[in-house]
Amino acid sequence: MLTNQEAIGFIDSGVGGLTVVKEALKQLPNERIIYLGDTARCPYGPRPAEQVVQFTWEMTNFLLEKKIKMLVIACNTATAVALDDIRAHLEIPVVGVILPGSRAALKMTKNNRIGVIGTDGTIKSGAYSAAIKKKAPNTSITSLACPKFAPIVESNEFHSSVAKKVVSETLQPLLLKQLDTLILGCTHYPLLRPLIQNVMGSNVTLIDSGAETVGEVSMLLDYFDIANTPQNKSAVNEFYTTGSPKMFQTIADEWLDIEDINVQHIRLGGQ
Numbered sequence: 723m724l725t726n727q728e729a730i731g732f733i734d735s736g737v738g739g740l741t742v743v744k745e746a747l748k749q750l751p752n753e754r755i756i757y758l759g760d761t762a763r764c765p766y767g768p769r770p771a772e773q774v775v776q777f778t779w780e781m782t783n784f785l786l787e788k789k790i791k792m793l794v795i796a797c798n799t800a801t802a803v804a805l806d807d808i809r810a811h812l813e814i815p816v817v818g819v820i821l822p823g824s825r826a827a828l829k830m831t832k833n834n835r836i837g838v839i840g841t842d843g844t845i846k847s848g849a850y851s852a853a854i855k856k857k858a859p860n861t862s863i864t865s866l867a868c869p870k871f872a873p874i875v876e877s878n879e880f881h882s883s884v885a886k887k888v889v890s891e892t893l894q895p896l897l898l899k900q901l902d903t904l905i906l907g908c909t910h911y912p913l914l915r916p917l918i919q920n921v922m923g924s925n926v927t928l929i930d931s932g933a934e935t936v937g938e939v940s941m942l943l944d945y946f947d948i949a950n951t952p953q954n955k956s957a958v959n960e961f962y963t964t965g966s967p968k969m970f971q972t973i974a975d976e977w978l979d980i981e982d983i984n985v986q987h988i989r990l991g992g993q
């Protein structure tokens with residue numbers, strides 16, 4: 723098969739990476755997608771870096787067997803600790819979510835004061851501040867771990883008054899920092915966007931790292947001349963999960979607004 727007709731692989735710790743897939747379906751409708759979510763071992767956020775690197779490799783090796791033309795690490799925590807290692811060993815282009823988010827933030831900021839929120843693992847790694855400082859050393863960066871945010875989304879409480887309270891309390895330390903740009907450095911945070919915007923105020927631009935990443939994927943497909951064409955859009959997208967396919971399907975159907983997606987259960991790491 724021509725490389726152009728091969729799928730783009732997406733990996734994530736669970737279902738959160740579907741926020742990136744939603745954007746990909748919109749911006750790249752000719753592309754075929756193979757997604758793997760490690761739902762059984764989610765969340766990655768609180769795990770030690772070495773373990774996240776190992777799990778991310780297990781996901782990568784699974785998708786490599788499916789023949790993919792590009793790999794997108796849709797998970798911020800996995801990107802933070804595993805991107806460099808995986809990219810160094812693969813022959814296909816590997817894209818993470820941290821650089822596209824950082825680049826978009828640098829483009830938007832006027833006062834060079836950028837905030838980053840994410841899981842414990844992402845913030846502890848310092849990957850966002852390293853990426854931003856490398857490009858613009860004079861930027862002031864405030865990083866804040868928000869370990870309570872993803873669980874709020876996963877318990878379906880993201881519209882509730884509890885969510886509003888937790889978001890407000892957690893983000894208080896950022897309000898003194900005169901930020902004009904805040905990076906949503908976690909797959910789940912776009913679902914909390916209205917609450918986060920409300921607390922930060924309308925003068926702060928929120929950056930969705932996942933959505934920015936799809937712009938980068940699009941650019942790389944053209945650069946390597948491996949984009950698919952509408953005529954060749956063939957087989958359907960495939961979704962794999964290490965957890966319950968039924969539960970995955972329920973969330974994916976609702977979120978992606980397409981019915982009866984093809985979800986299969988797989989095992990990783992000898993589980």
Ligand code: I24
Pocket residue numbers: 736737738739740741761875876877878910913965966969970972973974976977
């Ligand atoms: N959102 C996420 N994870 C969940 C959830 C959710 N349950 C409800 N909603 N559960 O992530 C995680 C654990 N599950 C996963 C599936 O297998 C079993 C264990 C955010 C997803 C972002 C696309 C809320 C919810 C929903 C539908 C769409 C979007 C959404 F129910 F946030």
Ligand code: DGL
Pocket residue numbers: 734735736738739764765766767768796797798799800840841844872907908909910
């Ligand atoms: N996908 C993760 C991220 O973007 C959030 C969920 C988790 O902790 O695994 O960092």
